[in-house]
Each structure stands twice: as C-alpha cells, then as structure tokens.
Amino acid sequence: MSFLMELVRLSSAKVAIILALFLTLLLPVINAQSPAPAPSSDGVAIDQGIAYMLMLAAMVLTYIIH
Incomplete structure (x- = not known):
C-alpha cells in the first residue's frame, strides 16, 4: 500500500514539475502584448x-425660470 502512495506522490510531483516547466515556457508567449494604441x-x-x-442645462433652466 505504501508503494502505491509513493508512486502516486512521485507521479504528482512529476506532473507538477512538467506543468511548471510548461507554464514557464508558455507564459511569456501568452503575455507578449503589443504596445497600447494611441489615444x-x-x-x-x-x-x-x-x-x-452644461449649455443645454443652462438653456433649460433659463426656459423654466422665464
């Protein structure tokens, strides 16, 4: 039983390492952004x-007052 647990731990560690390496290599490509467009x-x-x-509000207010 402990052999299976060690195998599962080893496998999950390998999966974690592979995932970390994959993300390390992939994230710079994902985060590569073009410069922001000019306003x-x-x-x-x-x-x-x-x-x-403001001019429209002034005209409406003037119309209401007169």
Missing part, C-alpha cells in the same frame, strides 16, 4: 461634450 482623442472631444451638456 483616439486628446480630451478635447470630452471637454466639448461636457460644455454642450
């Missing part, structure tokens, strides 16, 4: 959208 806007479009929303 599509420099924030001007976002600022302009916020300005339009």
Whole structure:
C-alpha cells in the first residue's frame, strides 16, 4: 500500500514539475502584448461634450425660470 502512495506522490510531483516547466515556457508567449494604441482623442472631444451638456442645462433652466 505504501508503494502505491509513493508512486502516486512521485507521479504528482512529476506532473507538477512538467506543468511548471510548461507554464514557464508558455507564459511569456501568452503575455507578449503589443504596445497600447494611441489615444483616439486628446480630451478635447470630452471637454466639448461636457460644455454642450452644461449649455443645454443652462438653456433649460433659463426656459423654466422665464
């Protein structure tokens, strides 16, 4: 019975070593990423959208008050 346990432990150790080596060799390929793309806007479009929303809110508020 102890022989089987030793065999199972040995096998699991071998499997763990093989898996570790496989992941060590495979992970650099998986993690190889291309550089990030350049931003599509420099924030001007976002600022302009916020300005339009504030102007719309001001117009609605002015219409409600008058």
